[in-house]
Amino acid sequence: MTQHFWIAGTDTDVGKTLVTTYFMRYFQAKGENVIPYKPVQTGIIVENSKKYYGDTEFYQSFSEEVLVEEHLNSYSFKEPASPHYAAMLEGIVIEEEVILQHIKQLKSLYDWVICEGAGGLYVPLNEQRNYHFLHLIKQSQLPVVLVARTKLGTINHTLLSIEVLKMNDIPIAGVVFNAFEGTELESNNIRTIGQITDLPSLVFPKLKNLSDFKNIRLEDTEFFERLLHI
Incomplete structure (x- = not known):
């Protein structure tokens, strides 16, 4: 039974953090001990005297x-x-073993560890070693939930991912399509990817306000059964 997995995306800004947080809340509601884990986050936000990172702040919120x-x-x-460029600017090299050891530690402490990627699968982590998120995911030996867009272009991006x-023998639990607005084009994109x-x-659904996030209720038995038993 799988109890730890990755949330990966077909691209940047597809909604990985939202989906990660949704799964966190889903398992928390079932009384599970769960942690979302973002190995590498970039882009500090400064508001008045407060400094924070958007992704981990979203988890906490x-x-x-x-x-x-x-x-x-x-x-x-x-x-x-x-990540590789942001790290280079600070004179730091992202080490694979640091992340893998962190995941190992978290797996011993939590029922569920939900690891969130950055950008798409081939986003580089280390400029010196041609080291990207796909390689890290494979080394972790954890399955993937893939987050995709619903708009024009998603068929190509999703199928390539x-x-x-x-090709790398990484199990896929399923696909989460984010920001659905109910158009026939989107419905056809989703249906086509599913058929293939x-x-x-x-x-x-596409959220008008982030506060609407708590109102999302998705109970797809097939999806969650596959996630549990992949």
Whole structure:
């Protein structure tokens, strides 16, 4: 039974953090001990006298319990850029073993560890070693929930991402389509990807306000059964 997995995306800004937080709340509601984990986060936000990172702040804002800060990520960089570049600007090299050891530690402490990627699968982490998130996911030996857009272009991006995951023997639990607005084009995109891949999917509506996040209710038995038993 799988109890730890990745939330990966077909691109940047597809909604990985929202989906990660949704799964966190889903398992918290079932009484599970769960932690969202963002190995590398970039782009510090400064508001008045407060400094924070958007992704881990989002986890904390919607969690049903206080999350242990040091368990939420391994590397944080100020520049809102690709991890390898943001790290380079601060004279730091992102080390694979640091992240893998952190995941191992979290797996011993929590029922569920939900690891969130950055950008797409081939986003580089280390400029010196051609080291990207896909490589890290494979080394972690954890399955993937893939987050995709619903708009024009998502068929190509999603199928390419699924293909590369399969080529690397990484199990795929399913696809989450985010920001659905109910158009026929979007519905056809989702249906076409499902027919080609035969993977279960969840569809997240487009939110008018982030406060609406708590109102999302998705109970797809097939999707969650596959996640539990992949």
